[in-house]
Amino acid sequence: MNVITARLLTALLLVSLVACExxxxxxxxxxxxFGTVVDVKLYGVDAKxxxxxxxxxxxxxxxxxxxxxxxxxxxxxxxxQLLPSGATFAVGPSxxxxxxxxxxxxxxxxxxxxxxxxxLIALWGFASDEPPSGPPPTEAQIRAILDSKPAMTDLHxxxxxxxxxxxxxxxxxxxxxxxxxxxxxxxxxREAGIVDAVVNAGGDLRAIGRHGQRPWRIGIRHPRGxxxxxxxxxxxxxxxxxxxxxxxxxxxxxxxxxxxxDPRSGRPAKGLSSVTVFADQADLADAAATALFVxxxxxxxxxxxxxxxxxxxLVDDAGNVQMTPGIRERIHFEMDxxxxxxxxxxx
Ligand code: AMP
Ligand code: MG
Numbered sequence: 001m002n003v004i005t006a007r008l009l010t011a012l013l014l015v016s017l018v019a020c021e022x023x024x025x026x027x028x029x030x031x032x033x034f035g036t037v038v039d040v041k042l043y044g045v046d047a048k049x050x051x052x053x054x055x056x057x058x059x060x061x062x063x064x065x066x067x068x069x070x071x072x073x074x075x076x077x078x079x080x081q082l083l084p085s086g087a088t089f090a091v092g093p094s095x096x097x098x099x100x101x102x103x104x105x106x107x108x109x110x111x112x113x114x115x116x117x118x119x120l121i122a123l124w125g126f127a128s129d130e131p132p133s134g135p136p137p138t139e140a141q142i143r144a145i146l147d148s149k150p151a152m153t154d155l156h157x158x159x160x161x162x163x164x165x166x167x168x169x170x171x172x173x174x175x176x177x178x179x180x181x182x183x184x185x186x187x188x189x190r191e192a193g194i195v196d197a198v199v200n201a202g203g204d205l206r207a208i209g210r211h212g213q214r215p216w217r218i219g220i221r222h223p224r225g226x227x228x229x230x231x232x233x234x235x236x237x238x239x240x241x242x243x244x245x246x247x248x249x250x251x252x253x254x255x256x257x258x259x260x261x262d263p264r265s266g267r268p269a270k271g272l273s274s275v276t277v278f279a280d281q282a283d284l285a286d287a288a289a290t291a292l293f294v295x296x297x298x299x300x301x302x303x304x305x306x307x308x309x310x311x312x313x314l315v316d317d318a319g320n321v322q323m324t325p326g327i328r329e330r331i332h333f334e335m336d337x338x339x340x341x342x343x344x345x346x347x
Pocket of ligand 2: 287
């Protein structure tokens with residue numbers, strides 16, 4: 001090596017060391033909470049600041065998971081035990097805002113997102129740690145619950161007190177508690193002064209700020225659970241939630257029965273295999289993904305408009321993709337042969 005080459009190498013080494021020093025730190029941690037892997041990424045944050053923050057998030061998630069669980073004993077279990085009596089009783093402070101917000105979102109969805117149908121969800125066997133194995137319930141069993149029309153409007157809140165007009169109401173927040181929890185996590189991070197972060201709960205996420213010089217890049221799950229269908233860049237403040245028939249289901253005599261129940265028929269919703277919703281808040285994105293899945297491939301647009309989401313991508317059960325115009329430009333399919341896409345009317 002001659003002197004010039006040696007000097008050049010030293011100079012290059014120095015430049016790269018300076019570049020390394022200038023690059024802001026990133027803190028990344030995965031938590032096993034809320035029945036899923038929650039991936040937290042904080043940009044511009046070192047481990048000393050990030051670790052205690054994420055430990056706090058883990059504690060919050062644990063608490064929310066226990067308090068809001070639809071079938072494990074806890075605060076929601078107690079509420080569900082007392083509701084059928086028709087009596088007025090006090091609800092814990094952690095459940096009250098969840099009930100109020102879900103009443104509002106249920107109304108906006110025209111009742112397609114309906115957390116009052118806990119009895120139907122349990123009847124199909126989905127209120128259980130193990131996925132059910134069938135057989136599906138009988139028409140008479142379904143009818144018995146449907147005829148009493150459980151709805152969020154049956155619940156009456158007065159301060160911290162609640163009462164149900166309808167003994168058939170049983171609350172199940174499975175369609176939106178994760179979104180609500182992700183919103184609380186982002187709120188807590190912001191309170192701590194964090195500007196650039198992603199909280200990703202098993203593929204459902206809210207991102208704020210940027211990843212340094214570029215937006216955050218995130219993956220959208222494939223409806224058949226085979227890795228990533230597409231990637232998309234998000235920045236500023238955006239939530240992306242997917243509902244699919246691949247998450248919890250059972251097969252019975254050649255037919256698939258999945259965990260998203262159409263409150264009108266009392267049966268698993270048909271026609272779609274996944275719905276991805278973009279919205280400014282995670283709880284809205286979560287509730288809307290479930291509601292649009294119920295609405296189905298022909299009727300989702302008015303529901304998306306009424307709920308106030310900012311973008312939608314759906315995959316029907318034949319593999320055809322529909323998207324709202326703004327989303328088409330942002331989606332990048334992660335496959336050799338991208339599926340045909342139909343662009344819908346604007347939201
Ligand atoms: P998600 O994966 O967010 O679509 O939530 C699905 C879960 O929400 C199910 O496992 C049920 O616990 C619950 N659920 C099913 N159907 C509905 C519905 N129509 N409205 C509200 N919650 C529902
Ligand atoms: Mg949902």
